[in-house]
Every structure is written in structure tokens, then in C-alpha cells.
Amino acid sequence: MHRIALKTLLHHRAKVFAALAGVAFATALMVIQIGLYDGLRARASILVDRVGGDLWIMAAGTSMVDDSELLASGIDLRASAHPCVESVRPAIVAWLPYRTPAGARHTLQLVGTDADTSRGAPLVPWSMAEGLPGDLRGPGRVAIDEGDLRQLGLRPPLMGHRLEIAETEVRVAAVTTGIRNVSLIPIVFADIVTARELAHASPTGATYWVLDLAHPSCGPSIAAEIEREHPDLLVLTGEQLAARTQHHVVTESGAGVALAFVALLGLIVGVVIVGQTLFSLVREHHKELGMLRAVGATRGELAAFVGWMATFVAVVGGGIGLGLAFAVDSGLGGRSIGIVYGPEAVLGGLAAVFVMCGIAGAISLASVLRLDVVKVLQ
Amino acid sequence: MTALLDAHGLSFSHGQAPFLTPVLRDLSVSIRPGELTVLMGPSGSGKTTLISILAGLLRPTSGHVDLCGERITGMDDAAVTAARRRSLGFVFQAFHLFEALSAVDNVAEILALSGVPIRAARERSRELLVRFGLGDRLDNRPGQLSAGQRQRVAIARALAPNPKIVIADEPTVALDGATAKSVMQLLREYVSGGTAVVLVTHDTRLITPTDRIIELEDGRIVRDGSAHGREEEE
Numbered sequence A: 001m002h003r004i005a006l007k008t009l010l011h012h013r014a015k016v017f018a019a020l021a022g023v024a025f026a027t028a029l030m031v032i033q034i035g036l037y038d039g040l041r042a043r044a045s046i047l048v049d050r051v052g053g054d055l056w057i058m059a060a061g062t063s064m065v066d067d068s069e070l071l072a073s074g075i076d077l078r079a080s081a082h083p084c085v086e087s088v089r090p091a092i093v094a095w096l097p098y099r100t101p102a103g104a105r106h107t108l109q110l111v112g113t114d115a116d117t118s119r120g121a122p123l124v125p126w127s128m129a130e131g132l133p134g135d136l137r138g139p140g141r142v143a144i145d146e147g148d149l150r151q152l153g154l155r156p157p158l159m160g161h162r163l164e165i166a167e168t169e170v171r172v173a174a175v176t177t178g179i180r181n182v183s184l185i186p187i188v189f190a191d192i193v194t195a196r197e198l199a200h201a202s203p204t205g206a207t208y209w210v211l212d213l214a215h216p217s218c219g220p221s222i223a224a225e226i227e228r229e230h231p232d233l234l235v236l237t238g239e240q241l242a243a244r245t246q247h248h249v250v251t252e253s254g255a256g257v258a259l260a261f262v263a264l265l266g267l268i269v270g271v272v273i274v275g276q277t278l279f280s281l282v283r284e285h286h287k288e289l290g291m292l293r294a295v296g297a298t299r300g301e302l303a304a305f306v307g308w309m310a311t312f313v314a315v316v317g318g319g320i321g322l323g324l325a326f327a328v329d330s331g332l333g334g335r336s337i338g339i340v341y342g343p344e345a346v347l348g349g350l351a352a353v354f355v356m357c358g359i360a361g362a363i364s365l366a367s368v369l370r371l372d373v374v375k376v377l378q
Numbered sequence B: 001m002t003a004l005l006d007a008h009g010l011s012f013s014h015g016q017a018p019f020l021t022p023v024l025r026d027l028s029v030s031i032r033p034g035e036l037t038v039l040m041g042p043s044g045s046g047k048t049t050l051i052s053i054l055a056g057l058l059r060p061t062s063g064h065v066d067l068c069g070e071r072i073t074g075m076d077d078a079a080v081t082a083a084r085r086r087s088l089g090f091v092f093q094a095f096h097l098f099e100a101l102s103a104v105d106n107v108a109e110i111l112a113l114s115g116v117p118i119r120a121a122r123e124r125s126r127e128l129l130v131r132f133g134l135g136d137r138l139d140n141r142p143g144q145l146s147a148g149q150r151q152r153v154a155i156a157r158a159l160a161p162n163p164k165i166v167i168a169d170e171p172t173v174a175l176d177g178a179t180a181k182s183v184m185q186l187l188r189e190y191v192s193g194g195t196a197v198v199l200v201t202h203d204t205r206l207i208t209p210t211d212r213i214i215e216l217e218d219g220r221i222v223r224d225g226s227a228h229g230r231e232e233e234e
């Protein structure tokens, strides 16, 4: 039956083209939407993922990593006294006022971590265009991203450029590339010492304390202990903070709903186009299908006629759609707004194709199974 | 000789009680091998309904049909379908060929549906079409064939699985006189080979004296006998 079905399908060129275009378009749309969604989530939590650590100590009520406040000092000392705690790293994440060389006022996000990574701490920032993370050691040194040039009101060369952050003059000592937060507000990296100064924190201040543990298994008891002693603190694992941040970004921004809506729209368009194509193909071949029944084809074989058509459209259209989605991403190149094609996007796209052609096929299948052979042959 | 098709007490009505439209009324008929049975009667007399019931495509309101000794009345759809596949060939007034398939494949793909490997099916289909005078048309699509050639492809399709019975519902309506005769000639060759052919037609020119004629009128058989006898009566 597959040869009859596929030859018949390919015989109707305009219809096949419409169906393939519909599936490809819908698949690409779905995959891109899921990719955007995953990209948004990945971007939301990248700071947590890059800084790493087993436990994060933060102010109670923190809903996302970008939204933090300075913690009372001394907590780090008590935490490091615990035998399971190997190291305690300070981090500052803060929104600070910025003045462009031309005098315009903006906001930027400051991320401060220990630039001395000799003790094995992860490298922050993680994607360098010029200089190295270690170059941030020393007073008044920051790293900016080359993608934020225009927003910061700067012109190349960037290295050595002077900036005014929170009324304090600093100097560009390194340039990152492709690092952006979800709000697309410029992100500036500094050593923890510089960051404390800029954020007007005490010399031992931090908005986060990141604990590295000897055994991750002691995490829950340490977290409970700290939270019991300090009701104004919240202790989460890195994964929990990442997930909490992603959730917040996705729900608060409405991005999740918007992306899901567009994806659903793509799905509906796909179902309609493929459904319409298969349905009209089946309608056009009612008499031949009736003939097949009369000469002894089973209902299952007639169903296979539709099934093969739907499968062909799904496989070829879905393949083209996936290719399109990847082409769109690579077409955007470095300016990518952050599409991530993980297994979710690809599997999601394939599931969408499956659902699309399944529903479309089922509509026509119903008409095939209800076929009144005597009537169509009369 | 034992009957290939045996129908007893067939009645059939359209619609729901009490608004029944009777189409067949207590009709019995038996089809034997090597016989060409011509089913005649005015339009609306129930010819298409009768062959649909004989083929198990339609359930009679009462009565039963035995196909090659098997009672197909009351069987589930899958079993009737299997019985039909084993024993029946169909030729239709409107050919019902797949436009996307070549002449050979229109025959071979249907043969392949009954389990014959496609290569063997194509081989057999080619032979058959050559025998039917379509040797130079094997790879043509139905759209490139004349009506007579298309009907010959359709007959090859019906005969390729070697059915015991071929049912042909007005197969010559769309054909001119000479073409109709040549198509009938093909069917007759199979009748002399032992196949039973049930032919629905209005065209008395296609009948020969040895054919069996069944005349339907208003859902009843009003005459059943050889064409020879029919002529004598008139």
C-alpha cells in the first residue's frame, strides 16, 4: 500500500508542496519557539551555572539571582567553620547607575566574584574577547561585553577605556563576548574587591555566599542549620536557584505564555494545512479506495493509504522544518538572541510534527473508515 | 456442478421501518463455474444492490449468501473481506484506476495487496496486459489511455489474482460498440476457462445464445434462463 499511497501523493504536486510547506513552517516555528524558550531559561540562570558551588546563601525572599540584596557580614565565617564546607566564595550581583561618556544616565548589572581563581574556583567571566578573568584583579578594573558598546555609549578600542559606574571611575581591563542577561541591560564584571566598592558594600560584604562542600550530601543539613539560625536568609542549591530564576523569568515576563502561544499557533496552522491536504486527497480518491475495498482490501489497508501519506509529509516536512530552524539560528549568527536547540527543542519539534500529521491523518482516516463502498461505486 | 455463489431468500430495503423502501424481494440465485450470467433489468430494479450483496459489500435484510461454500452473511467485516479477496474480481463501469500509477502498476499493486511479491506481480501483470493487447501501453498512465484501453487494464486487474468469480457492473457503458465487443471477448475467454462472470448490462448486442440471462424487475427475478430460450419465448 505504501507505493500506491506515496505515488498518489507525489502525483498531486501542488498539494504535496502545500502540505510540506505547512509542516516545515509549523515545525520550524515550534522548534524556534522551544529553542527561544530554552535559550531564555539558559540565559536566565547562566550566572548561577557559571559560578557553580553546592549551596547559595541569599536574602530570604530572593526570587531570582539578579534580584539580590547585601547580606549581613559574618555568615561566611560561621559557614566556613562547618567541617563539610570546603570553601566559601563571595559574590555580588547588583544594579548600579551608569553615566555614559556623553553624560546620559543608564543602569547596568554588576557581577563581582573573586578574580583570584588560583584556588580552583570557576572562571568568571567565562567568555573573553580580550584579556583574561585574572586581569580584573586590582583596583578599578572591570570587564564589559563587546555587544554592549552602543548601550554603554563607547567606541573601540575598549581596552583601557574609562567608565563612570556609581559615581566611581573604573577602567576596562578585559572584554567579554556574547554574555547577556535576560533584560539585555549591559553586564559588567569586576573582582569582588572592586565590586564591593562600587556597590557600597563593606569590605566583607556580599549579596551571595557560595559554598563548596566536601560532600554534596551534607547540603540539606547545612542549609537547614543556617536557615534556623538566620530566618532572614535563604539557602538553596545552585540547581534550585537556577530553577527558581528560570521560573521567575519565564512567568514574570510572560515569555513562556507568549512563546507557547506562538508554538500552538504553528501547530494549528500545520494541522489545518496538512489536514486539508490529506482530506482532499482522500476525497478525490474515494472511488479508487472503494474499488480497493471491493477487491478485498481491508479497512486497515485503506487506513495505511492515509497513514503512509501522513508519514511521508511528517518525515519530509519535519526534516525540512528542522533544517529551517537551524538555518534561522545560524543566519542570526553572533547576533543570536539566544536560541538553544537542545534535545527538548528537537524532540518537541518532532513531537509537534507527529501530533500535527497524526491529527491531520485521523481526520481523513475517519472519512476512509466510514466509506460507503456501494455508494461510491454506483 | 456445485455453485460458486449461492444466494437464498435475499431481501433488502433502504431506510428505517416504517419507512422502508424495498429493493430486493425474496430473491434466490445461484452462480456456477464457467457460466456467463447476464443480469438485466430496468434502471432501479436492484441490479447493483444484488451484486453488492453477493459480494458481501452490503448485508441483506434477510436471506443469506454462500461464497465458494462459505456463508459470508453474518461474518465480520474482516472475514468477508478475506473471502472476497480469495474469490472475487470486480470490474466497474468507471474503471477506477489510480491516475498516479502506470498501467502495469494499476494491475500489479492490487495483486501485491493479496501477498504476491511486487516483482512477481509486475511480471504477471505485464503478461496479462500484453495478452490484452496493451503491450505498447504498459508504462502509460490511465490519462494517456483510451476508454477501451483503460477498461482492459481494469479487467486485467480483476483477473490477475485468478478469481473464481468476476462481477462486472455495466463495464461497457463508457465504450463504443467495437471496443465493448472486444472487452466482452476477453471476459468470455475466461468463462470458457472456468471462471464465472456476472455481467450487469443493458446492451443486448453483447449477449450470445449460450449466456444465462437473469432479468430483474422491481427487486424480483422475472426470468432466468439461457439467452436462447429467451429469444424463443419472444
Ligand SMILES: Nc1ncnc2c1ncn2[C@@H]1O[C@H](COP(=O)(O)OP(=O)(O)O)[C@@H](O)[C@H]1O
Pocket: A378, B014, B015, B021, B023, B041, B042, B043, B044, B045, B046, B047, B048, B049, B050
Ligand atoms: N441509499 C439509498 N437509499 C434509498 N434508496 C436507494 C439507495 N440506494 C439505492 N436506492 C434505490 O434502490 C433501488 C435499486 O437501486 P440499484 O440496485 O442501484 O438499481 P440498478 O442497479 O438496477 O439501477 C433504486 O430504486 C434506488 O433508487
Ligand SMILES: [Mg+2]
Pocket: B047, B048, B049
Ligand atoms: Mg446499477
